[in-house]
Amino acid sequence: MIMNILGIAALYHDAACCILKDGHLVAAAQEERFTRIKHDPDMPYHAMQYCLREAGLTIADIDMLAYYEIPRLKLSRQLYSGLPEVSNEILRHLSPDAVERQIAEKLGYDGPVQFVPHHLSHAASSFFYSGFKESAIFTVDGVGEWATTTYGTGIGKDIDLFEEVHYPHSIGLLYSTITSYLGFSVNDGEYKVMGLAPYGNPRYMDCFRELLMPGDGGQYQLNLPYFDFMNSRKMYAPGLCDLFQHAARLPESALEQFHKDVAKSLQVFLEEVLLEKVKYLHRKTGMENLCMAGGVALNCVANGRIQREGPFRELFVQPAANDAGCALGAAAVAYVTATGRRPPEQRLANACLGPAFSDEEIRNSLRGLFMKARNFSNNPQQLTEKVATLLASGKVVGWFQGRMEFGPRALGARSILADPRDPDMRNRINAMVKKREGFRPFAPVVLEEKMQAHFDLNLPSPFMLQTCQVRSAIDLPAITHVDGSARVQTVNEQTNPALTSLLKAFDRITGCPILLNTSFNVRGEPIVCTPVDAILCFIQTDIDCLVLGNYLFLREDNNLDAVAHIYGMYGHQHKEAISSQLYTFI
Structure with a gap:
């Protein structure tokens, strides 16, 4: 019997859907492409309808829906962070059963649902599509439920995430904070900072070493007085401006050499931190291959340096390394849970998984x-x-x-x-x-x-x-x-x-x-x-x-x-x- 699994990432940003038929990835798409709303976070009804058509299925044919995070754990972190003034609609989203309700109401699905931890979804989205029989796994993003960085291994059908860094300490949130300080849009403009960096010089490395402090093993900590994201107002605190001795740049205003130098310093600092962490992961695992996922894994400059200077023989980064790709990982984990087998052991060769037109x-x-x-x-x-x-x-x-x-x-x-x-x-x-x-x-x-x-x-x-x-x-x-x-x-x-x-x-x-x-x-x-x-x-x-x-x-x-x-x-x-x-x- 063929098992049909629907993978879903939603209600955060970059909502997406995929379908696995007997472990084979047959379709995947992001909701924004259909609604034309950039980074659309809504439950991906339109992407799901496409995936079902491509697979020749209806929602009644789906044996399992895999969701890319644990809603109750995510809610505990949101409550810990403190809530801003919120509307009744947002409070509905914060209910522990909000995801199940939306799956039923918006997707029309009433079958079994497997909730997969966010960073396990990231890890699986890379390892199970890498073609590696075994690999070290490194996931880095803003935040999932509580984890922001994980270290693990994948062997056959098994993934073991043996160490985590927890919110509010986050390399991804550091990068987004500086993105906001430089006048670019958070959640979208981080790649602009990466593109700006080559125009600058790394003059502010000491400032960045003040912002993030290394810990034992894979651990690190943000120097939290410089950050304000836990108060849900903005990313940086006034102390960050004092540290760099410049006010934050206004969006769309002129880019000065200072901004270019901060961008360069951030990029170099990120690369140094990631290289240090992958070397630690290599010492812990002794493996030859590395799989990376999470939004930070879209930093192609850092990836190139990890490939050239890091200790691993080969690096695989899944093309949708951000949250959209978690739909693939959640579906793969659900397949392993249901069948006891890993998805077919072959590398994802092509990212063209969306609709075509005759x-x-x-x-x-x-x-x-x-x-x-x-x-x-x-x-x-x-x-x-x-x-x-x-x-x-x-x-x-x-x-x-x-x-x-x-x-x-x-x-x-x-x-x-x-x-x-x-x-x-x-x-x-x-x-x-x-x-x-x-x-x-x-x-x-x-x-x-x-x-x-x-x-x-x-x-x-x-x-x-x-x-x-x-x-x-x-x-x-x-x-x-x-x-x-x-x-x-x-x-x-x-x-x-x-x-x-x-x-x-x-x-x-x-x-x-x-x-x-x-x-x-x-x-x-x-x-x-x-x-x-x-x-x-x-x-x-x-x-x-x-x-x-x-x-x-x-x-x-x-x-x-x-x-x-x-x-x-x-x-x-x-x-x-x-x-x-x-x-x-x-």
Whole structure:
């Protein structure tokens, strides 16, 4: 009998759903992609409906629902932290039975539910999809129920988390506190701080050593008088401003060298702390492999340094290392509990686990828009050659192919692509397409077979979760950061045949097997999910060309103002679901 397990992460931030059929991951998606509410924390009804359709199931076919944390333990930590003035609706969410109630009311599920500890969900989301028979496990985030950092091992079907650091002491909350101090949005802007860091110098290391104090083994402590997040008002206390001898930066105000130096100091300090902790974990376990998860594991600069300088032979980070990926881990733990077996022992090779759209579905979704498209359904290779030629001529291309990615990175299914050799391309995309800060870098995607000729990589990097130095003979200004690094994605025929074919065509034309690859969205909006989402993004930006399946849309062929007017009747607007000032505790 095949066991169908639904994995759920919800009611915090980045709600998500997945389905395992007999241990095999068949679908996974984040709720924000369907509701268009960035970081949507709500119970993921729309993501669940997609996963059920993809798996060919109904909710009645689900044998077990796995939830990614223990609600009662989380509530105890929330009560310990002290509650702000709250509405009756928030109090309903804080009820011990709120999760069961919402699962029944919003998902229509009344079967058995297994609640999995938050950091065990993180650990399982990495280990059970790593392909390792055994591995050390390191999870680091803001906070789960009480744990903020865990150390453990995975052997076969068993995971043992043998040590924890408990709230309020948290590396993730330290990083988010400085994110807020630097004027960026908490829960979202941490990666901006990482991107800003190479512009600075680590002048404030002594300040950071004042903020976090090492302990025995894997332990550490925050110097709490500098932090205010336990009072649910803001992340930092006035003492933090005194420590750095500068007031906090106002959002959207000018970035000064001080801010860049603080960002650099934070990044270097984080890397030093993580390296120290993984060395401790290696001494404790003696294992060759390391699995990492949690929001801090999305810091690709730190990951690259751990891979290069750490004691482990191989590092695996699951592509949705944040809370969304906990849905995968919770489902895997439930599968082990129910069957006594681990999920199939193979590495997750592809993060494209979301919905795909056929050419017919694309055509139907565009009815009434009067948009002109060139149809290459009878000759997809001709489309590939045409797009490669457009890219080589300096065009920016919206690329919408196959199943949508799971996790925060665009990996060539919902991507914006461009020529990495163009010195003006980075500024152009930042200003006119992504509408974001000019200091932020773009990532390259490269043919796996040619990666070592251009980047200091010894192993493939399919999920864009490590940085390395650029060493190409080709000048690549659009994807090379100010410190000479790049956050690389590698692709091959097995993992992404369409993008691989495009890279090969671009290589034949230009001698460059690399493209600039950034997520297909504008600032403040989730990555596009549907053809309509892609059309809306095309309209709002200066993207030159749009590829939807086998259809090619050129800006000069279409009156996009008229299309925008049609969509304007529906009041399209960006929506945010979580606080930008305080880490989402409730």
